[in-house]
Amino acid sequence: xxxxxxxxxxxxxxxxxxxxxxxxxxxxxxxxxxxxxxxxxxxxxxxxxxxxxxxxxxxxxxxxxxxxxxxxxxxxxxxxxxxxxxxxxxxxxxxxxxxxxxxxxxxxxxxxxxxxxxxxxxxxxxxxxxxxxxxxxxxxxxxxxxxxxxxxxxxxxxxxxxxxxxxxxxxxxxxxxxxxxxxxxxxxxxxxxxxxxxxxxxxxxxxxxxxxxxxxxxxxxxxxxxxxxxxxxxxxxxxxxxxxxxxxxxxxxxxxxxxxxxxxxxxxxxxxxxxxxxxxxxxxxxxx
Amino acid sequence: xxxxxxxxxxxxxxxxxxxxxxxxxxxxxxxxxxxxxxxxxxxxxxxxxxxxxxxxxxxxxxxxxxxxxxxxxxxxxxxxxxxxxxxxxxxxxxxxxxxxxxxxxxxxxxxxxxxxxxxxxxxxxxxxxxxxxxxxxxxxxxxxxxxxxxxxxxxxxxxxxxxxxxxxxxxxxxxxxxxxxxxxxxxxxxxxxxxxxxxxxxxxxxxxxxxxxxxxxxxxxxxxxxxxxxxxxxxxxxxxxxxxxxxxxxxxxxxxxxxxxxxxxxxxxxxxxxxxxxxxxxxxxxxxxxxxxxxxxxxxxxxxxxxxxxxxxxxxxxxxxxxxxxxxxxxxxxxxxxxxxxxxxxxxxxxxxxxxxxxxxxxxxxxxxxxxxxxxxxxxxxxxxxxxxxxxxxxx
Numbered sequence: 001x002x003x004x005x006x007x008x009x010x011x012x013x014x015x016x017x018x019x020x021x022x023x024x025x026x027x028x029x030x031x032x033x034x035x036x037x038x039x040x041x042x043x044x045x046x047x048x049x050x051x052x053x054x055x056x057x058x059x060x061x062x063x064x065x066x067x068x069x070x071x072x073x074x075x076x077x078x079x080x081x082x083x084x085x086x087x088x089x090x091x092x093x094x095x096x097x098x099x100x101x102x103x104x105x106x107x108x109x110x111x112x113x114x115x116x117x118x119x120x121x122x123x124x125x126x127x128x129x130x131x132x133x134x135x136x137x138x139x140x141x142x143x144x145x146x147x148x149x150x151x152x153x154x155x156x157x158x159x160x161x162x163x164x165x166x167x168x169x170x171x172x173x174x175x176x177x178x179x180x181x182x183x184x185x186x187x188x189x190x191x192x193x194x195x196x197x198x199x200x201x202x203x204x205x206x207x208x209x210x211x212x213x214x215x216x217x218x219x220x221x222x223x224x225x226x227x228x229x230x231x232x233x234x235x236x237x238x239x240x241x242x243x244x245x246x247x248x249x250x251x252x253x254x255x256x257x258x259x260x261x262x263x264x265x266x267x268x269x270x271x272x273x274x275x276x277x278x279x280x281x282x283x284x285x286x287x288x
Numbered sequence: 289x290x291x292x293x294x295x296x297x298x299x300x301x302x303x304x305x306x307x308x309x310x311x312x313x314x315x316x317x318x319x320x321x322x323x324x325x326x327x328x329x330x331x332x333x334x335x336x337x338x339x340x341x342x343x344x345x346x347x348x349x350x351x352x353x354x355x356x357x358x359x360x361x362x363x364x365x366x367x368x369x370x371x372x373x374x375x376x377x378x379x380x381x382x383x384x385x386x387x388x389x390x391x392x393x394x395x396x397x398x399x400x401x402x403x404x405x406x407x408x409x410x411x412x413x414x415x416x417x418x419x420x421x422x423x424x425x426x427x428x429x430x431x432x433x434x435x436x437x438x439x440x441x442x443x444x445x446x447x448x449x450x451x452x453x454x455x456x457x458x459x460x461x462x463x464x465x466x467x468x469x470x471x472x473x474x475x476x477x478x479x480x481x482x483x484x485x486x487x488x489x490x491x492x493x494x495x496x497x498x499x500x501x502x503x504x505x506x507x508x509x510x511x512x513x514x515x516x517x518x519x520x521x522x523x524x525x526x527x528x529x530x531x532x533x534x535x536x537x538x539x540x541x542x543x544x545x546x547x548x549x550x551x552x553x554x555x556x557x558x559x560x561x562x563x564x565x566x567x568x569x570x571x572x573x574x575x576x577x578x579x580x581x582x583x584x585x586x587x588x589x590x591x592x593x594x595x596x597x598x599x600x601x602x603x604x605x606x607x608x609x610x611x612x613x614x615x616x617x618x619x620x621x622x623x624x625x626x627x628x629x630x631x632x633x634x635x636x637x638x639x640x641x642x643x644x645x646x647x648x649x650x651x652x653x654x655x656x657x658x659x660x661x662x663x664x665x666x667x668x669x670x671x672x673x674x675x676x677x678x679x680x681x682x683x684x
Contacts, residue, residue: 110345112537114568121548133548206513208541208569216511251517259509259517 015093016071018218019100020064020192024199025209026104027063028056032116043120052118053204057142060200061193068192071096072185080184105211115207139201146197147237150190154233163187167231227267229277238278243267331373334633335400336361336624338376339391339416339427340408341383348563349613350408353430354378355606356617357405359598362605364625372628376621377401381412388412396423402638403428403624405617410434413447420446426639428623430616433457433559433583438661445643448658450616450623450651452583452667454483457558458490460669461531461581465491466498469554471529475522476502477542479510479534487558488533503527510538519545527553535560540569547574559584562612562672564679572677580672580679585615585653588680594652619651 035055044052075092124132154160162183165173174180202217203209220243228239243263250262270278338357341350354376361374379395381388388407395401396419404420404427407413413432417440420427428448435453438444465471474495478488492502504525508518519542522530530546530553532539539561546555547570557566559582567575587599587610598618602610626649627641648657657665673682 111348111565112541112569114571117571123550202513206541207544207571208513213513216513248517252520 013090013093013222014191015090015218016096016100017191017195017221018214019097020068020071020214021195021199021202021217022100022104022209022211022214023067024060024064024196025203025213026108027196028060028200028203029113029115029209031056031059032118037116037118044118045120049119053138056118056204057197057200060203061196064196064199065189065192068188068195069185072188076188077181077184101211101214108209108211110211112208112210112213115203115209117207119204135205139205142197142201146194150194151233151237153190159183159186223264223267226277227270229279232277232279235277235279242278331370332633333375333400334372334402334628335375335377335398336621337379337395337398337401337404337406339379339388339395339404339406340381340412340431342378342380344382344384346383346409348565348611349431350380350383352611352614353406353408353617355602355608356430356610356614357621359602359605359610359614360618360621360625363601364622370629372633374625374628376405381407383409383412385411385415389415392416392419396420396425399635401425402633402635403627403642405430405620405624407432408613410437413437414440417441417444417447424635424639426635426642428620428642430620431584431613438663444662446639447662448642449662450620450653450656450664451613452664452669454486455490456667457581457583457669458487459494460583461487461556461558462491462494462496462500463498464581464669464671465529465531465556466495466500469529469556471495471500471527471554473503473525473527474500474529474531475504475506475525475527475553477506477508477518477522477530477532477534479532479538480507481510481534483560484533484535486533487560488531491531491533508534508538508542510534513541515542515545516549518542519549519551522546523549523551527551529554529556532557532561536563536566537569540566540575543570543578544574554579556581558582559612562586562679564611567674567677567679575674575677578674579682580674582612582670582672583667584613585670586610586612586672586679586681587615587652588678590680598652615651615653619649619653619656622651623649623656 032052035052037052043049075096076089079089079092119135119138122134124134124137154163162173162178163186165176165178166180166183170180173183198217199214202213221240224239224243225236226239227243228235228237230236246266247259247263251259254262336357338354340353341347342354358376361376364370365373377395377398379391381391395404402425404425406427406429407416408429408431410432413427413429414434414437417437421441421444424446426446426448428450430450432449433451433454435455437449437453438447440447465474476488476492478484488505492505495501504521504527506518506521508515523546530551532542532555534557539557543555543566546553554577556579558580562580562582562584566578566580570578585595587595587602589599589609591599595615598615599610602614602618623642623646624638627638627646630641630645632638632641642658646658648655654668655666659665671682672679674680
């Protein structure tokens with residue numbers, strides 16, 4: 001969704017978004033360390049669990065949100081001010097992405113770091129052969145809240161209107177009193193916050209952090225955004241869901257090693273017939 | 289605009305300085321650590337070389353080997369009645385064949401180097417064997433296990449290794465699953481890498497030779513975090529043994545996800561998974577009872593006899609515990625030292641010693657005797673078990 005938001009407003013693919021995600025994973029791990037939770041500790045229950053989860057996700061969001069804002073200020077705004085060609089911004093994005101990856105690799109090593117387990121992975125129910133587990137419920141619930149929240153925010157709030165206006169026509173929006181710089185910054189912040197929350201959830205679910213952990217989810221998120229129609233928030237949601245289903249269906253039919261081949265073959269097919277993605281490229285037209 | 293340009297330039301300058309500083313530190317610490325301990329007085333100086341990774345993804349493994357060799361050399365240099373003082377020169381290849389070929393001239397042209405401990409990996413070994421043969425410089429690897437290595441240069445005399453090859457390990461694992469674990473429903477998972485797939489294939493072959501078979505072959509993508517497709521496939525077979533061919537980080541995550549999905553089969557993996565990183569990745573609870581095999585021997589806190597002594601000496605010299613391939617590297621260095629004490633101080637003499645005069649060497653990892661092609665004569669497979677968050681010896 002971060003890809004879609006930033007692209008919608010700026011017509012820029014922010015490749016460094018996957019590193020914003022990675023920062024979220026690391027931040028949530030460090031917040032656990034700061035709370036004194038070690039690898040061997042028992043899992044938490046009740047109020048303690050809720051508190052720990054909120055702090056972890058909050059830490060991921062704050063760290064990623066600030067990283068995204070700093071990135072916009074340091075790397076993208078100067079380029080925008082000087083009307084640099086879009087290609088420069090793209091190269092900058094790739095550069096930042098590599099820079100952050102290597103920075104974390106040198107600082108924290110290239111091995112994965114383990115997460116302590118805070119949420120007991122207990123099977124809750126068995127729905128049509130699907131294994132409903134506590135941690136999966138958490139991730140699903142949180143994702144739902146974030147998605148609906150973002151959709152409503154962009155559709156209803158003043159800032160959301162600003163974002164849509166800027167996406168539609170930056171010059172007219174500026175004439176109408178929209179502060180473009182502020183809108184862009186806030187768009188990055190919003191994308192960063194979401195990536196941070198996603199990073200924290202990813203960490204809680206897969207329980208490891210690594211310097212290049214953002215790469216694959218980044219590619220997948222970008223693919224989902226393109227599949228649904230880049231620049232279109234609901235499209236990104238739909239694309240994400242579809243991509244996940246396709247991958248796992250492909251894996252179960254053709255075998256695990258064909259998972260990505262299958263998903264991307266479908267993506268290419270969809271783009272052949274609907275070059276702008278399933279729902280079209282229209283953040284500006286997304287109405288409540 | 290100007291102000292922000294200056295700020296940006298300033299920030300870049302700071303970052304650049306930082307990066308250079310870090311790189312500089314890394315280089316220094318690698319180059320300065322040779323093992324020139326004690327007095328050099330009247331003893332003649334002789335050089336050996338360590339060739340393998342000291343930086344990069346595979347650095348841990350290379351450092352285990354370097355430190356094992358260093359332990360042997362420092363112990364020797366402390367002896368009062370020794371004839372020589374040995375220095376270990378280090379050549380960092382990052383474990384990559386292309387890097388190894390650019391580094392090789394440095395040690396081949398240095399005539400003071402009479403023997404090589406390494407190269408560490410099969411790929412880089414493959415890349416330098418022909419040059420070593422031309423230079424007549426003998427090598428003994430502690431860790432290169434690809435089965436084709438003896439045939440890279442036909443009739444090669446310089447190649448030796450103090451460890452069994454991959455085919456032997458695969459056979460050993462297959463036998464172990466059928467004979468010891470009595471696996472009825474065995475699921476074999478691999479990461480589709482040359483090493484992982486090869487080991488899994490050899491394991492299945494060995495099981496079939498004993499009348500067993502793999503109930504299911506499953507592939508996983510080591511780059512992904514989510515192995516749920518592989519886990520579900522494995523689970524649907526209700527296995528009593530799961531074997532994984534691959535490396536420790538993925539092995540650990542796979543084991544954890546299997547346990548979380550309620551698969552309680554015995555988990556077995558090969559030498560690629562023999563690293564404390566396996567336990568970090570799986571977590572203490574899920575890793576408990578996992579079996580890891582290796583043609584190498586490990587020195588642990590509970591080791592007795594010569595391995596136990598090595599554990600203490602290694603820890604005193606290197607400030608940390610020995611790892612995978614440390615005992616083998618210790619043996620390799622001591623083979624060269626034995627050659628030196630017998631008066632073999634040139635490349636030609638040392639090559640002749642390792643190739644012809646060594647006979648059987650009673651090492652701490654195993655008894656070492658080289659076949660004509662450089663392979664080890666009586667290979668052995670060791671099985672280790674994870675207990676209470678530590679890797680402990682089980683049987684061989």
